[in-house]
Amino acid sequence: MFEMVAFYIFSFLTIVMFLITVMSKNVLYSLSSLAAGMIFISAFFFLLDADFLGVVQIVVYTGAVMALYAFGMMFFDSIKDVKESVINPKITFVLSGLIALVIVAVFAAPIIADNISAYYPIHKEYGNIQDVGLVLFTKYLIPFEVAAVMLLVAMIGGIILAGKKMDVSITTMPEDEIDAYKHMIEETKDKRWH
């Protein structure tokens, strides 16, 4: 009973939050509702006895990904409303409906075929975290290591892409040097793009 109430409350909240994310014109509203939706999604994982996945969801999504988006937001003009130039909304909705039908079919196919046996069965007596650790560090050790390397590559890539011209610190410069630096940047921009 408790499970059902929680499921319906959280599914309602998640769907409302994500609808705000998709429909809102303001980037900040969109970002905050996305963060809230991520937290509410972790409730599904706790309901599904995937405790570790729920904690990872909160830590990685609302801790890391949202902080990264909030950081990225500082580069963009987030106060003004976002203008969407949708040329043909009918096509959008027809396409979404068709793709959703395909997804339902894809999800329904393995359920109809009922003769599936568990590859790495869940041990109730271990608890979720220990069980996850056992499988992750034995059967999925190589993908785990590859994922670690991928995260490292992504970090280096992010630093290199976003960190251009960040070797100059404006806060430690005197006023006239800042003006000269700004002038130089403007000139190089004009040279490159005009």
Next chain:
Amino acid sequence: MALILNDYLIVSTIIFIIGLVGVLRRKNLIMLFFATEIMLNAVNIALAAISKFHGDLTGQMFAFFIVAIAASEVAIGLGLLILWYKRYNTINLDSLQNMKG
């Protein structure tokens, strides 16, 4: 009356459709990124639900790797986005049509 697998799959599909509508109607690139995050999360719910109702841990493992991939995608994507914004002063999708480097 208890929850069955289909309840979770239906919620997951609804959230996925929301993300899909977002991807199709957004022209602002950062909003597009939000929509892809929504879609990744919807798939994670489906994987965790199937993992529970079939008594198999593989679904949860895949969900972990999807979380890792989402995190690195955001890092790289935001880096590229900041680079694009510095050059062209816009993050509109239509400004990406030109392939000239």
